Amino acid sequence: MALGSVCRSMGRNAHRTLVTEVTTHCSTLRLFLTLVALLCLPSFSYSVLNQTSASAACSYLQNTLGTGVVLPSEDQYQSTSEGNWVQTAWASPSCVIQPTTTDQVSQAVSYLAQIGVHFAIRSGGHSPAPLGANINDGVLFDMSGFNNVEYCAQQGIAVVGTGMRWGDVYHYLDQYNVTVVGGRILQVGVGGLTLGSGLSYLTDMYGLACDNVKSFEVVLANGSVVNANQHSHGDLWWALKGGSNNFGVVTRFTFTTYPTGNVWGGYRVYTLDALPALFDALLQYQSAPVKDRYANLMMQAFPLNETLGVLLNMVYNKPVEAPAAFAPFYDIPTIADTVHIQPMTDFLASQVPPSLPRLNWYATSFKIDATLFKTVEKIVTTSPELDTIRNLTAGSIAVGWQPISTNAIAAGLVRGGNALGLENVNQTWLAIDVGWWDAEDDTTANEATASLIARIEDAARSSGQYVDYIFMNDAAVTQNVIGHYGAGNVARLRAVQRRYDPQEVFQKLVPGGFKLPPQGHEGRPRLIEGSQATPCLVDPRGYPMFLTDGVGWWAHKQTWQITRHWHGIPTKFYGPEDLRGSKAPADLQQGGAEIGTEHREMHTIPPYQQPDNLAVQTGQVWTPSSAVRKGRIRLMLIPPSDMESLGMSTLKNSNPYLGKTITAFEGGIVTRVIDHPHDSSRVFAYEVTFNLQHPRVVAVAAQKPPLHFHPYQEEYIEVLEGRLAVEIEGVEHILGPTDGEFKLRPWCNHRLYSPVTELEAQAKEDNDEWDGERTVFLLSGQDTDQMFRLDTVFFENWYAYQDLIVVKGEKANLVQVMSHAA
Ligand SMILES: Cc1cc2nc3c(=O)[nH]c(=O)nc-3n(C[C@H](O)[C@H](O)[C@H](O)COP(=O)(O)OP(=O)(O)OC[C@H]3O[C@@H](n4cnc5c(N)ncnc54)[C@H](O)[C@@H]3O)c2cc1C
Structure with missing residues (x-):
């Protein structure tokens, strides 16, 4: 491949090939080295996890690895074992290995995994977490030898070694007037910051550092090397964007590059008594109806410091003096001000790390x-x-x-x-x-x-x-950081871990840092994008329904369980017998004032503990909106038979299509028009069922429906049963019932389908109970004033069109395609 010829690189590491080439080149060599390593293994058993085995592993690695292995007896040991930024992260590893090639990492990882010796991974060493990037009685991987950066102008990418510091990366790329989305302080390391997501002064424009990784070069637990990107190992690519050291040792990151130049930036210093005024300014800045993406800031207050009260770092990513976005701050008197137009990297160099x-x-x-x-x-x-x-x-x-x-x-x-x-x-x-x-x-x-x-x-x-x-x-x-990614995401991360690290090497042998949460600590379900749900009163289908913190969830079955943690919030559970035959409490009729004390039970569930399983015979659960607003969560279970007497049948019947059923593919896809169960502002809501065993659906299972977009409306998808693939701009997201709502923005090319074969394989692999019979999902959309909007007529047309193109093999008609871009 000719890519290498158009790329420029820096660093003492002689690796010149691009990530895509590295794997091909390495695979044979890696296999050979792994075999050699396995044949030469000393006779350790996996259970011998003690100082002796770690020390013996160090001697073995020193003899075989062909790179620096620093033992406690050597002069450099102190400086390498204390190479982390602060003392709280220093430790006494059995040795520090300093690989410079991916193959050395591969050889060492597979060897340590085989013999069951603990290890830790350190890139820049800037995490202050004790034993996060260092270890006692184990092997420390010091990744600072991965210190090469390579810029490929034609592809607009930079391939960056995990051991680099951001300052070196930015300085190198400056000569090409490009940069990457990375750290705000030059001294910090690339690896840990990117794998922990990475907040940058460019985040408002391009996302977090991890969002801009096009490919990760990763050494897995068995020593194999993969390039995880959108097109290959996409699940691992997704997982590494926030997954830290849970899946492998990342050796290189391929980042998207962006043009850079002069910015208006610097810091302003205030006395502590300016804090109230600064908060008012911050509030205005953050509440701007359309936030200016070029403006970024970080404000730090030092309440115990006699001289330094508040430090405001601000940058406008264009050479524009005093832009309107920062106007709320301009009248607050400063005691120092360095803000001026300067190159972005100079601005970053003025941000000094604390020294403690x-x-x-x-x-x-x-x-x-x-x-x-x-x-x-x-x-x-x-x-x-x-x-x-x-x-x-x-x-x-x-x-x-x-x-x-x-x-x-x-x-x-x-x-x-x-x-x-x-x-x-x-x-x-x-x-x-x-x-x-x-x-x-x-x-x-x-x-x-x-x-x-x-x-x-x-x-x-x-x-x-x-x-x-x-x-x-x-x-x-x-x-419990990863536990706060939401239960759906944690489940996906676990599935990725099972696929790439079935022996749990990175869970058990790499104990430090932010790990996948143990069962029962995975956080509550959440919307994938945006908490759009509002408290609701009636599920038109009579299914039980519950709602927490403003997020609504459906339960299709007659019984269900609450399996989430409740952050220690006092939670009241009401059984149906509380209400049967009685008058509705006044607050229930009014939509949710504080419920009185005459009710039965009060459970306080400590953080990260599951409440007792709560079985509901057919019934409905209702949460007053004020309870959600006040951060309290209460569930009310009401049998349908009592709904009417309690005055709860509030379903509007204004939608002329309500109850209408649209069938396509001769009954293979059934769409029922419903009122949206938890957001009355949606202009349409459908319950769509894909009958996966239907012969017309089976016949087209290998084909995807046509891509389309909507210019004005946001569309929402919430899977109720089975799984659904949502492809947006070429990226496939597999959604299940625990994933919450998924929002599709206007103008994004997308399509929805049920990838039967992949799903079956994945379900088998995950030991899921998914039976592959149906996929059921809620599809709804935001309202718009625009003339062309998504509505029931649109969907009738859409499925007829799919029948035509996908099933009958006819050519797309331009007029029809345009009418579907509504
Ligand atoms: C002065 C300062 C400024 C900072 N500014 C920012 C900022 O602007 N934005 C921001 O997002 N964060 C910032 N941070 C936080 C920083 O991102 C984290 O401390 C991060 O962990 C540092 O990266 P590192 O490579 O130095 O990490 P390390 O301490 O080396 O590692 C941190 C964790 O990541 C794991 N890890 C590291 N490399 C790899 C790898 N190659 N493969 C697998 N796992 C790996 C380690 O095992 C460890 O658990 C700052 C920190 C400091 C000290």
Whole structure:
């Protein structure tokens, strides 16, 4: 392939080939090396996980690997084992191996997996998490030898070694006037930041760092090397976007590059008493109806610092002085101001990392709300935990606000999506950094900061503004980060882990860092994009239904179980007998005031614990909207027979098509027009059933329906039964009932289908109970004033058109195609 000839590279690592070539080239060599490694294995058993076996493994690797292996007896041991940014992450590995080629990584990983020795992976070493990127009594992979960057102008990509620092990457790419989406501080490492998602000053324009990885070169647990990208190992590609060290050792990242140049940026410093004014400004900045994507900022307050009150880093990604996006900040008096027009990399070089021997950080997220902002301000300036930290030697604290807009989330989705399960709302990712001096203060510092974060989370929850997401790169390792990606995403991550690492090497032998949550800790179901659901009253089909934190879920069966954690929120369960024959409580009729105390049960379920299974005979569950708004969740189970007497049959009957059934493919696809069960603003809602065993559907199973788009309306898909493939701009997403709603944006080319053969194979592999009989999903759309809109007539046409093209093999007619771009 001629790609190499148009690419330019930097670094002492002699690897010059592009990622695509690396695998082909390596596969034979790798097989040979793996065989050699296996033949030469000393006779260790998998269960011998102790210092001796780790030390013996180090000697073996030193003799066979052909690269640096630093043993404790050697001079460089101290500097390599203490190569992590802060002391809290230092450890005493049995040896540090320093591979420079993918084959060396492959050989070492497969060997350690075979003999069951623990290991850790370190790229830049900037995670402060104890034992996240270092290890005691095990082997540390120091990936700093992967220090090559290669730019391919024709493809608009840069292939970057995991051991590089962002500064080296940016400086190299500057000569071509391009950059990549990466870290905001030049010293930080590429590998950990990207695998933890990666927040950049370009995120509002192009998404997170992980969203911009076109391909990951990964060494798997069995030593094989794969390139995970959209077209090959797409499930692993998705999983690595937020999956950290759970799936393999990533050696190289192929990033999309973007043009770069001068920006208007720098920092402004304020006294702490400017904080209320800064919060008002922040609120206005984040609430802009159309957020300017070129504007980015991070604000940090230092409540324990005598001189430095608040630091505002701001950048406008164009050489435009004082753009309107930052106007709310302009009148607030500063004590220092460095903002000016300068090259992007110079702006980044002005951001200096803190320098403290011991450090940790904790993260939480919430929406944009004036009252909550004031509460948070009070918590971080007056809480008693501040005194605790102040009393530690060199105790200090920095509270960082990072505005994330829906632009960033959309940018990730159009690039194929990630594993993070982000809610499509403007939000703040808050990080509290705590620094101190002495190891003996570790527990006090951590407990005080965790307690501050808990106060903020409580405030966010009780105001209804909590966002169920913890940003990994700012999180403490004790926070269940991946458990907050949502149960659907965790299930997908587990499926990827079972496929690529069936022996769970990266779960069991790589103990440090942010791991996949254990069963029962996987978080609650969530919408894939956007929490569009509003509390609802009636499921037209009489199925039981329940609703939590504004997210509605269906249960098709007569009995169901609640299998989610409830964050310690007091939860009331009402049995049908509470209401049978009685009058509806006043608050029920009014739509949800506080329910009185005369009701039966109150369960408080601690975080991450499942409530007792709750079986509902035919009935409905209803949650008052005010309870959701107040962050409390209550379930009310009402037998259908009592619905009418309780005045709950509120189904509007205004839709002239309501109840109408459209059949296509001679009954293979059945579409029933319904009122949307939890969002009355949807202009249409259908329950679509694909009868997968129907001969007309079986006959076209290998064919995909035509791609189409809608210019004005957002379309929503929620799988109720089976699985559905949604292909958007060439990227396939497999959705199931735990995945929540999936939003399709206007202008995105898409198609929906049930990929029978893949599904069967996957279900078999996952040991799922899916019977392959039907796929049932809710399809609905947003309203629009535009003349051409999606409605029932459109769908009648659409299926007739599919019959014509897919089944009868006729050619697409331009007029018809255009009418379907409604
Ligand atoms: C001063 C400073 C500024 C920061 N600024 C930002 C910022 O702007 N944006 C942002 O998103 N984050 C930022 N961070 C947080 C940073 O992203 C994390 O600390 C990240 O872990 C650092 O990456 P690293 O390569 O140095 O990680 P390491 O400490 O080396 O590793 C972190 C984790 O990733 C795993 N890992 C690393 N490399 C690999 C690999 N190749 N394969 C598999 N697993 C691997 C490790 O096992 C470990 O668990 C900053 C951190 C610091 C200290």
